[in-house]
Amino acid sequence: xxxxxxxxxxxxxxxxxxxxxxxxxxxxxxxxxxxxxxxxxxxxxxxxxxxxxxxxxxxxxxxxxxxxxxxxxxxxxxxxxxxxxxxxxxxxxxxxxxxxxxxxxxxxxxxxxxxxxxxxxxxxxxxxxxxxxxxxxxxxxxxxxxxxxxxxxxxxxxxxxxxxxxxxxx
Amino acid sequence: xxxxxxxxxxxxxxxxxxxxxxxxxxxxxxxxxxxxxxxxxxxxxxxxxxxxxxxxxxxxxxxxxxxxxxxxxxxxxxxxxxxxxxxxxxxxxxxxxxxxxxxxxxxxxxxxxxxxxxxxxxxxxxxxxxxxxxxxxxxxxxxxxxxxxxxxxxxxxxxxxxxxxxxxxxxxxxxxxxxxxxxxxxxxxxxxxxxxxxxxxxxxxxxxxxxxxxxxxxxxxxxxxxxxxxxxxxxxxxxxxxxxxxxxxxxxxxxxxxxxxxxxxxxxxxxxxxxxxxxxxxxxxxxxx
Numbered sequence: 001x002x003x004x005x006x007x008x009x010x011x012x013x014x015x016x017x018x019x020x021x022x023x024x025x026x027x028x029x030x031x032x033x034x035x036x037x038x039x040x041x042x043x044x045x046x047x048x049x050x051x052x053x054x055x056x057x058x059x060x061x062x063x064x065x066x067x068x069x070x071x072x073x074x075x076x077x078x079x080x081x082x083x084x085x086x087x088x089x090x091x092x093x094x095x096x097x098x099x100x101x102x103x104x105x106x107x108x109x110x111x112x113x114x115x116x117x118x119x120x121x122x123x124x125x126x127x128x129x130x131x132x133x134x135x136x137x138x139x140x141x142x143x144x145x146x147x148x149x150x151x152x153x154x155x156x157x158x159x160x161x162x163x164x165x166x167x168x169x170x
Numbered sequence: 171x172x173x174x175x176x177x178x179x180x181x182x183x184x185x186x187x188x189x190x191x192x193x194x195x196x197x198x199x200x201x202x203x204x205x206x207x208x209x210x211x212x213x214x215x216x217x218x219x220x221x222x223x224x225x226x227x228x229x230x231x232x233x234x235x236x237x238x239x240x241x242x243x244x245x246x247x248x249x250x251x252x253x254x255x256x257x258x259x260x261x262x263x264x265x266x267x268x269x270x271x272x273x274x275x276x277x278x279x280x281x282x283x284x285x286x287x288x289x290x291x292x293x294x295x296x297x298x299x300x301x302x303x304x305x306x307x308x309x310x311x312x313x314x315x316x317x318x319x320x321x322x323x324x325x326x327x328x329x330x331x332x333x334x335x336x337x338x339x340x341x342x343x344x345x346x347x348x349x350x351x352x353x354x355x356x357x358x359x360x361x362x363x364x365x366x367x368x369x370x371x372x373x374x375x376x377x378x379x380x381x382x383x384x385x386x387x388x389x390x391x392x393x394x395x396x397x398x399x400x401x402x403x404x405x406x407x408x409x410x411x412x413x414x415x416x417x418x419x420x421x422x423x424x425x426x427x428x429x430x431x432x433x434x435x436x437x438x439x440x441x442x443x444x445x446x447x448x449x450x451x452x453x454x455x456x457x458x459x
Contacts, residue, residue, distance in 0.1 A: 060181075068187050081198040133207065
């Protein structure tokens with residue numbers, strides 16, 4: 001069973017350029033790719049980056065701060081009020097970092113499952129903020145969210161595998 | 171606190187970041203009335219305290235106001251009560267004055283009815299000091315030409331006669347005094363008699379024989395035969411008739427309200443001076459009225 005309680009103490013570190021590059025690439029792709037391929041609107045590459053570095057660093061503070069930065073950047077580049085994705089990704093970054101200390105997040109299956117869950121969590125948080133603060137009807141769960149969760153989970157497993165090449169054990 | 175924050179630094183940071191973004195988000199968002207959400211939140215946070223303070227201040231203010239109002243109301247009530255008492259007193263005074271004015275008007279009317287008669291208006295200033303005699307004191311005396319046996323009357327009828335005249339004061343013997351006697355006649359039957367006082371509120375008409383019928387309610391006038399009272403002045407009305415040994419026992423209610431005398435007229439002259447006037451024929455009608 002992949003998703004087992006197996007405390008991990010191994011913490012990875014990344015070159016700042018890798019983190020910065022990954023974040024910028026994710027945001028850049030998130031901004032421009034959907035223009036050419038509508039299907040890519042299902043992707044949330046910045047979310048995947050946040051989750052990945054949360055899993056790898058296993059530090060809740062750095063995880064939430066990265067989520068905060070990425071989310072706010074995403075908000076700034078979109079028409080969202082700044083803080084909508086910021087809050088959601090802060091929470092997700094914190095949760096991912098916290099969970100990674102208790103779960104094996106280096107294997108594909110746990111990653112897949114956790115990504116699937118986190119996409120839903122992220123969506124629930126965004127929809128909650130939209131509903132409670134913005135007065136907008138956000139989509140909590142549904143087919144589109146399910147599709148997005150599956151797509152992002154699969155993409156995340158692949159992407160994480162690529163990023164694993166840039167990490168270093170401490 | 172610091173130890174707690176250090177122990178839970180990740181969670182603290184998370185909460186701080188979330189709150190910061192929440193406020194930032196609220197700052198950007200405008201509500202339905204184009205008011206930033208942060209302002210609405212600020213108002214929502216502050217308003218309960220403001221309302222509480224306002225309620226306390228209002229409550230205290232209301233309490234003080236009510237106390238002051240109550241105190242004021244009490245004072246107002248006392249003031250109004252005093253004013254009411256004063257007004258009642260004033261009303262009584264005015265009523266008394268009105269009654270007095272009415273009496274004076276009647277006296278004046280009577281005086282005008284006898285323009286040549288030496289009628290002197292007088293005010294009753296005292297009554298009898300002894301219950302055995304029914305007399306009153308009036309504020310006209312010998313200096314005004316009053317003398318014993320002068321007739322005292324009111325527009326209602328005969329009161330009595332002056333029995334003593336002093337400077338400025340005269341004593342009047344009322345019709346109801348047991349020592350009083352007035353020559354009388356029954357207006358309808360023209361039967362002659364004497365009206366005497368009984369010491370009570372009623373008088374007695376004497377010397378009317380049993381065979382001479384007298385009706386209850388008959389008017390009794392002065393006969394003029396006593397040479398003191400002019401003829402035809404109202405004395406009273408018969409209230410009861412009983413046959414006696416020779417004469418009937420006839421009770422008469424005096425026409426003048428002898429127990430409530432305030433103003434009277436004194437005929438400061440002989441009885442003829444009233445009847446000899448040109449309007450003598452009207453006098454009885456006037457007095458009777």
